[in-house]
Amino acid sequence: MTVETGKKAPDFSIEATNGEKVKLSDYKGKNVILYFYPKDMTPGCTTQACDFRDQHENFSELDTVILGVSPDPLSKHEKFIEKHGLPFLLLVDEDHKVAELYDVWKLKKNFGKEYMGIERSTFIIDKEGQLVKEWRKVKVKGHVEEALAYIKENLN
Template sequence: MMVEEGRAAPDVTLQATGGRSFSISAHRGRPLVVYFYPKADTSGCTKQACDFQEALTSFNSAGIDIVAISPDPLPALEKFAAKYGLQFPLASDHDKAAAQAYGTWVQKSMYGRSYMGMERATFLIDANGTLSRIWRRVRVPGHVKEVAAAAKALNNEASLRA
């Protein structure tokens, strides 16, 4: 299945923080931001999570949910969520099935060494389960504002159609 704007979002089901289970299909009828990040409690991932947490009220009041996915085990995600007061679900993709479905488990390189790792990427999924926007190789500064603007535009389009 190709992951590109205008196509159906791959359905995944994962265990998430707070004893929650998360699935794309369970969010039909409501827009969703899904973001993939490499590792909990590292500087870039912490900044990104805190930026989304700071904007959570405005996303939720616009009817948009957020879920973050990483390959970390659930206990590490629970600790990360508690440490920073993250109220949106952090889902554990320990077997990397979701990352593979979304094309975010990629070959990376650092200091001349190649390895497989999680690409920082964000997906905006509309209420019908269609990929509305995709951001690959995300840079954290300013990213949440960009996602919020796209989400707001998506909601405006949906209300015009209703």
């Protein structure tokens, strides 16, 4: 299955920080922000998570759920949530199957080293389960506000 705007978003079942398996299809009837980020507790990922936290109420008012996905284990996600007061679920994608499903598991280069990792990306899925917007290679500054504005203008 390929990820394509205007098509049904790929469903998945994955462990979440609420101790349950979460499926994307569980959220039918709500808009979903599915955001992929490289690693808990790093500066860019912390800024992004806190930006989503700070706008959480605004997203909720627009009937929108936020789900964060990274390859970190559950214990690290739980510490991240506790340290920063994150009011949304983080999903455990240690085997990067969901990242691969959404084509965000990429070859990356950093300080001359090559490795596989998450390409910071955000997907907006509407109440019917359709992928309506995607951002790839996300720059953190201003991104959450841009996503909120998109939902206000297009899915309200």
